[in-house]
Amino acid sequence: MASNSSENGSHPKKPKLNHQQINEQTLISPSEIAAEFSHHDPTIARINNGSFGCCPSAVIAAQRRWQLLFLRQPDLFYFSLLRPGIDSSRRLLLPLINASRLDEISLVDNATTATAVVLQYVSRAFSERRFSPGDAAVMLHYAYGSVKKSVHAYVTRAGGHVIEVPLPFPVFDSGEIVREFRNALNLAKLENRRVRLAVIDHITSMPCVVLPVKELVKICREESVDQVFVDGAHAIGCLKIDMEEIGADFYTSNLHKWFFCPPSVAFLYCRKKERKEQEEGVEYDDVHHPVVSHEYGNGLPVESAWIGTRDYSSQLVVPEVLEFVSRFEGGIEGIMKRNHDKVIEIGEMLAKAWGTQLGCSPEMCASMVMVGLPTCLGIQSDDNVMKLRTHFREKFGVEVPIYFRPPKDGEIGCVTGYARISHQIYNTVDDYYKFRDAVNQLVQDGFTCAELYG
Structure with a gap:
């Protein structure tokens, strides 16, 4: 292949990503966002964008054109x-x-x-x-x-x-x-x-x-x-x-x-x-x-x-x-800020509902946050959290990763399980209510992770 003569040159003029002057009528609407991600399984509360990401239909169509x-x-x-x-x-x-x-x-x-x-x-x-x-x-x-x-x-x-x-x-x-x-x-x-x-x-x-x-x-x-x-x-x-x-x-x-x-x-x-x-x-x-x-x-x-x-x-x-993100107020920077603000709001809502805490301060979060799960769930190992994750997926239709935090010496009654919550543009508050209610149901039923081994 011929070499690219611009490899060692200065980089091009930075594109304007803040798009503050875009007319509001040109911004993407909630219904259009839903359409872009209509290929997602509607039965699943997908609050795990951090693992595999997401791709809108407009970009999938462009990918398909290249493949063809x-x-x-x-x-x-x-x-x-x-x-x-x-x-x-x-x-x-x-x-x-x-x-x-x-x-x-x-x-x-x-x-x-x-x-x-x-x-x-x-x-x-x-x-x-x-x-x-x-x-x-x-x-x-x-x-x-x-x-x-x-x-x-x-x-x-x-x-x-x-x-x-x-x-x-x-x-x-x-x-x-x-x-x-x-x-x-x-x-x-x-x-x-x-x-x-x-x-x-x-x-x-x-x-x-x-x-x-x-x-x-x-x-x-x-x-x-x-x-x-x-x-x-x-x-x-x-x-x-x-x-x-x-x-x-x-x-x-x-x-x-x-x-x-x-x-x-x-x-x-x-x-x-x-x-x-x-x-x-x-x-x-x-x-x-x-x-x-x-x-x-x-x-x-x-x-x-x-x-x-x-x-x-x-x-x-x-x-x-870049064409897709330009349809959002503030472009990619606006998306990042809204995802951060929303995931902190949701994380605090869940922690309050379960009587737990966040795993770090808001300024140490981006578009994901760790939220403590109730101690009564009896999370005691990495194997517990993998089985519990599968349980949430199969019984409640919630996709969320869970982290096991072993107790330190002398710690009693500490939070040992943390859910990693993601927020991306396709998420709605109902996704998180579904997870909140699933955890509350397990607590109400007296569930512990030991039951996953029956």
Whole structure:
């Protein structure tokens, strides 16, 4: 494929996403929102957007057009349409995340693939002796499960050492998180380990908490951590993200969770090294897609744009996503603010109804919130919460993930189960009333999780 001459150029003018001057008659109506998501199962209260996201019919139709273009004339699609289409999506993302260069952004399948890209880079550094045996990678205890397994698979097997940062939950002060993170870096110092990689969540998955990533990245710079990878799987479309402000070396976020793309697609940002870093031998450019194909060696954005015959359509519909969100007051920023405000209002309503509490302060939430479940439900293990989740789905028609928070030493009668509540534009208050009433029914019936094992 021909290279794109704009890869190293400055990014295009930022599109106006706040749309404050849109005439009210052009804004999407509640009935039109319902029509866009009419493919959702109407019997299910879907309050779990955080797991798999959602995609409106307008974007699904655009995806289908791309799929038919491929099926109609594959050679034309692959050799003439695919690369320009992916580049168009990348250009539109550039100002949304405030990255300085187009060649810093690649599109990959999901955040898990992006994690593999970064960790394979780190693993090669160990195998090529740029990193020494016993050098450390630091990650959060609440890192996403597949990310934790990837860190161990790539770093530990390459001779590195993994340090997990224990985080408090419930948590109402970001300072607690900062202190624990500093403690982990100090532990590495005490053990005479050089920290080569820090993996930091922007929004932890379970339990969900917005972390102070800018401050944590700043600490990493102060402590000479070589590489910082921010896993922002939930971030884009959920809260504002700014690559220049955050300052990480790598950042990934799924576009199919909160940004309305069909599954699955994520962007991976790889910061380009400065001249000083080049002189010091920092090898940021040795980053490759885990699937080696014809474009290997031409840079990650190009490698990722052709990894064999597959369905690329989810990577090609960013223009239609931006057209969709422009129909809402305030565009994507307006959607994010309304989702945040609504999920906090709903979370507080549920906590009051059950006599419990939220799992963190409102400013540490985005479009998801953790709400304590009544202690009388007898939640005592991870297996309990998986079975209880299935029970809510099958008996009450509610789809919601649940987190088990083990009691600390000496704790008696504490909340051990938290529901992760999401709010997205398709949700109505009846979805949450349905969940509230289901929990109240279980309490009224004297139900405990022990009954799920009958």
